[in-house]
Amino acid sequence: MLASRISNRNIFRFNNDISSLDVFISNCKEKWYTILEPTEGIGMPLNIQIFYHICLLYKGFIVLFQKIFHIASSLLVLIRSRLVSRTHNVVYDFASKRKIAMQVGIIGGGIGGVALASVLRQKQIACRVFERAPAFGEIGAGVQMTPNAVKIIRALGLMAQMEAISFTPHAVLGRNWKSGRVMWRTPLMETCQKLYGAPFLHVHRADLHDIFVRQLSPDDVVFGARCTGIRHEGDKAVALFEDGSTFKADVIVGADGIHSAVRTALFGQEAARFTGHMCWRAVVPCNGVVDYVSPDSSFWLGPAAHVVTYYIRRGNAINIVAVSEAPHWVDESWTLPSSREELMATFAGWHPNLQRLFSQVGDVFKWGLFDRDPLSAWSKGRVTLLGDAAHPMLPFLSQGAAMAIEDAYVLGNALAAAGAEKALAFYEAERRPRTARVQLEARKRGETYHLSSRFDVWKRDLSYLVRGLINPQKTGLKADWVYDYDATAVHMPITA
Known part of the structure; x- marks a missing residue:
């Protein structure tokens, strides 16, 4: 031939x-x-x-x-x-001239799950999302959409929708918890497009989720479906559900979060380690930028605690993430209620601008931060993992949603280019090293944010200053290597 x-x-x-x-x-x-x-x-x-x-x-x-x-x-x-x-959900095998029908089952309708479904829909590969909740709702809080994730949004043709719901921060700032002194400044608004090929944006998680959901049809999602296990039948994978129903597909993807039933079915129950950190989240409505919250992604670092603030929803709301070391652990869920009083008591004595912001908080939620080592494998047979199910990570690099979106894009394109087994092998080989590094680097940031010793704090702040003078992109979060990655440039050769 x-x-x-x-x-x-x-x-x-x-x-x-x-x-x-x-x-x-x-x-x-x-x-x-x-x-x-x-x-x-x-x-x-x-x-x-x-x-x-x-x-x-x-x-x-x-x-x-x-x-x-x-x-x-x-x-x-x-x-x-x-x-x-x-040819819709068909991959051509040029060697034998057979048509291979492709059906993908996605367990979990979070950001990673619906992002993958959106990619597959664009590739005209049939898929079905199984979400255990009765409906999609206004869940979560703010998400920092770093340039590596925004590149994918643009590649999917969703940039206009993203710009309509987002806020563009001026910079990432590191501030002293008490004085407000700026320890580092990494420019974003004027540099990200030039350096990384995409802007840095802040969004509400529910708004981001809705962008992907709007790319799907109602028939693509099944609600109230709680997955209880996985089995293989020949060259197919079968998802088992609590109500006794099953779903057979060429590929099953576990995008079901930190408590993944698919991960447990593949690799057994995994013990998570409590990090000693408790996290609060809240969203405060506002009418544009206010004088006590700068239009930046601000990291307030203090002894055994830190606070992150930034605008979302085109500057009409302020997202708060506050982390403090705690002797007792709480559940890993995002939906445990807390209170304004508990938040303010935990951060008593912090800068007046933070106290003013905290005083306006309405609903507050808290959760314990648990850590897991990177997995040595994500896939077995025709089943793989995506997002938090594959690589749950601490929030200190703000990459949880971004890594799930990267996963979704790479996996969707691989499935469009090859048969299931080759696609899963390529996907895991491409994604596992990167996400493992992000997991471990996020762990390190948690250690440096909460220093209490005066000498250790002085050394850290001096390092921020020196690095910032040399290259502002390599100080503070030191995440330039994260933002530079481009999943849209990852291509698997088209094969049978």
Whole structure:
């Protein structure tokens, strides 16, 4: 077949032929240069001249055929990608000319689950999302959409919707908990697009979730479906549900969060370690930027605690995340109620601007932060994990939602390019090293934010200052390597 003839081996051979001819021609020039620049003396013999020009002609033919082969190879790749994208949930196997129907079951309708469903819908791959809640609701609080995640939003054609719900911060600031002194400043608004290829945005989690949900049809989501287990039947995976129903698919993706039933079914119950941190979250409505909260992502660092504040919903609300070390753990859920009084008592003595903001809090929720080591594998057979189910991480780099969106984009594109097993292997190989590094780096940030020793604090703050003078993008959070990653540039070769 033409596809088999147009191979890297042939192109490599032509390149070698050209290189060999170039060496010969170069030798001719060195030995008989008078043929090109006639001077006094004897020129190149006639028979050598003829052979020399034959070689030049042969080289021209090889270069021409090489370009034709490159063009033909590119056209074949384009044709295959168009066939994949135009035949709904079908991947073409060019070796046997079989059509492979693809059905994907997604357990969990959080950001990662609906993001994956949105990618699959664009690739015209059939999918079904199973959400245990009776409906999608106004859940969660603020999300920092860093440039690595925004690149994917743009690639999906959702940038206009994102800009309509977001707030663009001026910078990331590190502040002293009591004085408000700025310890570092990393510019965002004026630099992110130039440095990382996308802006840095703040959104409400429910608004972000809704952008993805609006890409789906009502038939794509099943509510009230609590997954209890997974099994394999031949080359299919089957999800089991509490009501006794089942769903068979070519691929099952566990996007069911930190308490993932799919992860437990694959790898057993995992023991999580309480970090000794308790976290509060709240959203305070406002009418635009106020004088006691700067239009930045502000990290207030104090002894055994820190607070993060930033605007969401186009500047009409302020998100609060407050973390304090605590001797007793609370549940890992996001929905345990707390109170304004508990929040203010925990952060008594902190800067007056924070006290003023805390005094306006209405609903407050808290949860304990638990840590898990990176998994050594995400997949078994036709089942894999995504988002918090695969790599639950501490919030100190603000990457939980971003990593889930990256997962969704890479996995969706891999499934569109290849059969299930190859796609899952590629997905895990691409994503697991990156998410493991983010998990471990987030753990480190939790250690440096809460220093209590005066000497340790002085060393840390001096480091922030020096790094900021050298390169503002490498101080404070030191997350430039996170933002620089581009999941839209990750491509799996289209195969059967």
